Amino acid sequence: MKPIRKFTVRAVIPPQLAALEELAGNLRWSWHEPTRRLFQHIDPELWRTSERDPVAFLGEVDPARLDELAGDDGYVEWAERQRSDLRDYLAEPRWFQSLGAAAPRTVAYFSPEFGITAALPQYSGGLGILAGDHLKAASDLGVPLVGVGLFYKAGYFSQSISPDGWQQERYPVLDPDGLPLSVLRTPDGAPVQVTLALPDDRSLHARVWKAAVGRIPLLLLDTDIPANSDELRSVTDRLYGGGGEHRLLQELLLGIGGARAVRAWTELSGSPAPDVFHMNEGHAGFLGLERIATYIGEGLSFAAALQLVRAGTVFTTHTPVPAGIDRFDRALVERYLSGSLLPGVDPADALALGVEPGADPATSAFNMAVMGLRLAQHANGVSKLHGEVSRRMFGELWPGFDAEEVPITSITNGVHAPTWTDPALLAVAETRLGTGDTEHADWRSPALADAEFWTVKRAMRLQLVEDARRRLAAAWRDQHSGAEPPKWVSRVLDPDTLTVGFARRVPTYKRLTLMLADPERLTSILTNSERPVQFVIAGKSHPADDEGKRLIQQLVQFAQRPELRERIVFLPDYDMGMAELLYPGCDVWLNNPLRPLEACGTSGMKAAMNGALNLSILDGWWAEFAGDDYGWVIPSADAAGDAGERDALEAAALYDLLEHRVATRYYERDGDGVPVEWVRRVRETLAVLAPELGADRMVREYVERLYRPAAEHFAAVSAEGARGARELSAWSGRVHAAWPGVDVVHVESGGVEAPHVGDELRLRAYVELGELTPDDVTVEVVYGRSRADDTIDAVRRAALEVDPAAQVPAGQRLYTGAVVLDRAGAFGYTVRVVPRHPLLRSTAELGLVAVAD
Numbered sequence: 001m002k003p004i005r006k007f008t009v010r011a012v013i014p015p016q017l018a019a020l021e022e023l024a025g026n027l028r029w030s031w032h033e034p035t036r037r038l039f040q041h042i043d044p045e046l047w048r049t050s051e052r053d054p055v056a057f058l059g060e061v062d063p064a065r066l067d068e069l070a071g072d073d074g075y076v077e078w079a080e081r082q083r084s085d086l087r088d089y090l091a092e093p094r095w096f097q098s099l100g101a102a103a104p105r106t107v108a109y110f111s112p113e114f115g116i117t118a119a120l121p122q123y124s125g126g127l128g129i130l131a132g133d134h135l136k137a138a139s140d141l142g143v144p145l146v147g148v149g150l151f152y153k154a155g156y157f158s159q160s161i162s163p164d165g166w167q168q169e170r171y172p173v174l175d176p177d178g179l180p181l182s183v184l185r186t187p188d189g190a191p192v193q194v195t196l197a198l199p200d201d202r203s204l205h206a207r208v209w210k211a212a213v214g215r216i217p218l219l220l221l222d223t224d225i226p227a228n229s230d231e232l233r234s235v236t237d238r239l240y241g242g243g244g245e246h247r248l249l250q251e252l253l254l255g256i257g258g259a260r261a262v263r264a265w266t267e268l269s270g271s272p273a274p275d276v277f278h279m280n281e282g283h284a285g286f287l288g289l290e291r292i293a294t295y296i297g298e299g300l301s302f303a304a305a306l307q308l309v310r311a312g313t314v315f316t317t318h319t320p321v322p323a324g325i326d327r328f329d330r331a332l333v334e335r336y337l338s339g340s341l342l343p344g345v346d347p348a349d350a351l352a353l354g355v356e357p358g359a360d361p362a363t364s365a366f367n368m369a370v371m372g373l374r375l376a377q378h379a380n381g382v383s384k385l386h387g388e389v390s391r392r393m394f395g396e397l398w399p400g401f402d403a404e405e406v407p408i409t410s411i412t413n414g415v416h417a418p419t420w421t422d423p424a425l426l427a428v429a430e431t432r433l434g435t436g437d438t439e440h441a442d443w444r445s446p447a448l449a450d451a452e453f454w455t456v457k458r459a460m461r462l463q464l465v466e467d468a469r470r471r472l473a474a475a476w477r478d479q480h481s482g483a484e485p486p487k488w489v490s491r492v493l494d495p496d497t498l499t500v501g502f503a504r505r506v507p508t509y510k511r512l513t514l515m516l517a518d519p520e521r522l523t524s525i526l527t528n529s530e531r532p533v534q535f536v537i538a539g540k541s542h543p544a545d546d547e548g549k550r551l552i553q554q555l556v557q558f559a560q561r562p563e564l565r566e567r568i569v570f571l572p573d574y575d576m577g578m579a580e581l582l583y584p585g586c587d588v589w590l591n592n593p594l595r596p597l598e599a600c601g602t603s604g605m606k607a608a609m610n611g612a613l614n615l616s617i618l619d620g621w622w623a624e625f626a627g628d629d630y631g632w633v634i635p636s637a638d639a640a641g642d643a644g645e646r647d648a649l650e651a652a653a654l655y656d657l658l659e660h661r662v663a664t665r666y667y668e669r670d671g672d673g674v675p676v677e678w679v680r681r682v683r684e685t686l687a688v689l690a691p692e693l694g695a696d697r698m699v700r701e702y703v704e705r706l707y708r709p710a711a712e713h714f715a716a717v718s719a720e721g722a723r724g725a726r727e728l729s730a731w732s733g734r735v736h737a738a739w740p741g742v743d744v745v746h747v748e749s750g751g752v753e754a755p756h757v758g759d760e761l762r763l764r765a766y767v768e769l770g771e772l773t774p775d776d777v778t779v780e781v782v783y784g785r786s787r788a789d790d791t792i793d794a795v796r797r798a799a800l801e802v803d804p805a806a807q808v809p810a811g812q813r814l815y816t817g818a819v820v821l822d823r824a825g826a827f828g829y830t831v832r833v834v835p836r837h838p839l840l841r842s843t844a845e846l847g848l849v850a851v852a853d
C-alpha cells in the first residue's frame with residue numbers, strides 16, 4: 001500500500017540525554033568522528049543501516065536502549081563532554097579571528113547545490129560537494145560565512161540499473177521535518193517568507209530552511225508551501241530537473257530570493273550584512289541584479305549600483321565546456337525581468353549583462369556565466385590549468401588583451417579532510433602518530449610500522465568489498481521482485497586484490513568506457529592469475545542524457561560477463577554514503593577525462609587522502625600535483641588525428657601502465673607479504689600531497705586572495721554614501737564614451753642601432769587622448785621576447801611619462817620613457833593606452849585598450 005502522506009515523528013529522548021539532540025542538530029557530526037562514535041555506541045548495527053544519520057537513527061533506536069543509557073553515568077557524561085566540545089567549537093576564536101580588522105564582515109556563499117552529508121541529499125556531484133566542503137572548512141577556520149541554496153524536495157535522483165543495464169531514476173520525496181533543518185522564523189514564531197513578483201500578477205513564495213553546518217548557517221529556500229499555486233510549489237521539486245522556464249525560476253529564486261533570505265537572516269540573527277557575495281558558478285547570478293535593485297532603491301543609478309555590486313562579488317567558474325554553461329532564451333528572461341520583480345531596474349540594462357561577447361544583443365542567448373563575470377570584480381577558475389583555460393574561454397569579454405591579462409585567477413579546489421578520511425586512518429593516527437589531525441600527521445614516522453599500516457589499508461578494502469556485496473545483493477532483490485541473489489554476488493571482489501576505483505558523474509568528456517576500448521586486454525588484466533586487478537565503478541548520468549546512459553549500459557553489460565563479474569562491479573546510486581567507503585577501499589583511483597575538460601576533479605584528492613595512488617590524465621588538480629610517489633600519469637595523445645584514435649592511444653597507455661607498472665609494483669612483496677615500496681609511496685602521498693589538497697588550504701586562499709580584496713574594494717566604493725561607486729561609474733561612462741578618440745599615433749625609438757644587453761631603448765610616443773586627460777590613462781610600453789607568430793612572450797610593462805612642455809601637433813601628447821634591454825635574443829615591444837583609476841582592480845577591467853599599429 002502506498003501512503004498518501006508521509007511525515008517523521010521525532011523520538012522522545014530522555015532528558016539525561018538531551019546532549020544527543022543538540023549534537024544531532026548540528027551537522028558537525030558529519031565530519032566529527034568523536035560525535036559519531038558516541039551515536040554508534042548506542043546501536044552499532046542500526047547506526048550502519050540508518051546510514052550514520054543521527055536524526056534518522058534517534059528516531060529508530062529502541063526506546064528501552066535509550067532509557068538504559070540514560071541511567072549509565074559514564075555514557076551521560078560522555079555525551080555531555082561532546083556537547084561542551086561542540087559549544088566550544090562554535091564559540092572559540094579560530095584562524096579567521098586572528099586576521100584583524102581588514103577581514104570581511106560576512107561572506108554570503110550562493111550555490112545551486114550543497115553536499116554536506118548523504119543524509120541531506122541536495123547535490124548532484126562535484127560542484128555541490130565542493131560547496132559542502134567549503135562550508136565545513138569555513139566553519140573550522142572561523143570564517144563568518146552564510147550558505148544560500150535551494151531545498152529540493154526530491155534532491156537529485158536515486159539510481160537503479162535494470163537487468164539489461166539501463167539507468168532508471170527514482171525521486172523519493174524528502175521530508176524536511178525528518179532532516180536536521182529548522183524553519184527560519186521571526187521572533188513571534190511566524191515563518192520567514194520570501195516573495196518574488198512574477199509576470200501575469202503571479203507571486204512565487206518560499207519558506208527558508210536553516211541548517212547548522214558547524215558555525216555556518218545554511219539557508220535553503222523551499223517553494224513547497226500552501227501559499228503557492230500547485231505549479232509554483234514544484235519550482236524546487238528537483239535539482240537540475242527541468243529545462244528552460246523551470247530552471248530559470250529556480251535560478252531567479254536562488255539569486256533574488258536568496259539575497260532576500262540573507263537580508264531576513266541578517267536582521268534576525270543580528271549578524272553584520274555581507275560585504276562579500278560569492279557565486280559558486282553562474283546559477284546564482286541574479287543575486288547581483290537583486291542587489292542592484294536595492295541600491296537603486298537607495299537612490300543610485302544602475303551604473304553606480306553595478307560598481308558597488310561588482311566590488312564585493314566573487315565569481316567562481318567551474319566548467320571549461322561551453323555546453324556546460326547555463327544559457328536562457330533572451331525573450332524568456334526579458335518577460336520575467338519586465339514585471340515588478342526587480343523594482344527600478346530597466347530590463348534592457350539587466351539583459352545587457354547576459355549578452356555573449358560578439359553576439360547580436362537583440363538575439364544573443366542570456367548567458368549566466370557571462371553575467372556572473374560582469375557582476376563580479378573578482379573571478380577564478382578551480383585549478384591552475386582551468387584558470388588558463390577560463391582566461392581563454394572568456395577572453396572575448398576583455399577584447400584587445402592577451403589571455404594572461406584576463407582578470408580571472410585560479411584557486412585549486414580542496415576537499416575537507418575530516419569528512420573524507422576514513423575513521424580507521426584517524427584511529428591509527430591517534431594511536432601511533434599522536435594526533436587526530438590526519439592531514440598534518442607525520443605519516444612517515446617509524447612509530448607506525450609498514451605492516452600495521454598495510455593491515456589498516458586491508459581493513460578499509462574489506463569494508464568496501466562487504467559494502468559492494470551488500471549493495472549488489474540489495475540491487476538484485478530490487479530488480480528481481482525480492483528474489484534471493486545468486487551465490488556469486490556474495491563472492492564479488494576480494495580484499496587482497498589490487499583495487500581500482502572509478503566513480504563520477506557520466507558526462508561524455510569523463511570517458512567512463514575508455515577502459516573498454518580493448519575488452520580482451522582489459523579481461524586479461526582483470527583475470528591475471530598472479531597479479532589480478534579488480535575494478536569498482538559507479539556514477540550517475542543526468543536523466544536527460546541518453547548518451548551517458550548508453551555508456552553505463554555498456555559498462556554494466558561488460559561487468560555482467562560470468563568470467564568477469566567477480567572482478568569488475570558497477571555499484572548503483574553513487575552518493576556520499578557510498579563515496580565514504582569507496583575512496584578508502586581503493587588502492588588506485590582512475591581518472592581519464594579528455595584533457596583539459598576536467599576543471600579540477602576532486603575524487604582523486606579524496607582517494608589520495610585515504611591512501612590511494614592516482615592513475616590519471618594530466619588534467620585538473622593532477623596537472624599541478626602529479627609526482628612519482630603519488631601515482632602515474634596517463635599520457636594525453638594530443639597529436640592524435642581524431643577522437644577515436646586519441647581514445648585508442650590513451651586506452652593503450654592506460655593498459656600498459658596498469659599491467660606493467662601498477663600491478664607489478666603492487667604485488668612486489670617482502671617476506672611478510674607487505675608491498676614495501678607501494679606503502680612507502682602511499683605514506684609519502686599522505687604526508688606530503690594530502691596537506692596540499694585540503695579544503696582548509698582552499699578556503700584560506702579564498703579569504704586572502706579574493707574575499708579580503710573584495711571586502712576592501714566594497715568598503716572603498718561604498719564609503720560616504722557610495723561616493724566611490726558614483727565616481728567610478730561616472731568616470732567609466734566618460735571613458736567609454738571618449739575611448740574612440742584615443743589613439744597611439746606614432747612611436748619613435750632611439751638607442752637601438754646595434755643593441756647589446758644593458759643598452760637602453762628610449763621611447764617617444766605621440767598619443768591622442770581626445771576628451772580624456774593624462775590622469776585618466778596609463779600610456780605604457782609592453783615588451784618581452786618576440787616570437788615567430790608575432791606575439792610577445794614573458795611580457796613586462798613600464799609606464800611612460802607625459803612631457804607637458806613638448807612641442808607636439810595639436811591634439812597630441814608626447815609620452816617618453818626607457819626600457820633596459822636585460823636579456824639577449826629576440827625582443828619585441830609595443831605601446832598602448834589603457835584606462836587608469838585607483839578603484840580599478842585590473843588593467844583589463846573596462847575592456848578598453850588602444851594599441852600602436
Ligand SMILES: *Cc1c(COP(=O)(O)O)cnc(C)c1O
Pocket residue numbers: 124125126127129503504505574575576579600601602603604606
Ligand atoms: C567527490 C565526489 C564527486 C566529484 O568527483 P569528481 O572527481 O570531481 O568528478 C561526485 N560525487 C560524489 C558522491 C563525490 O563524493
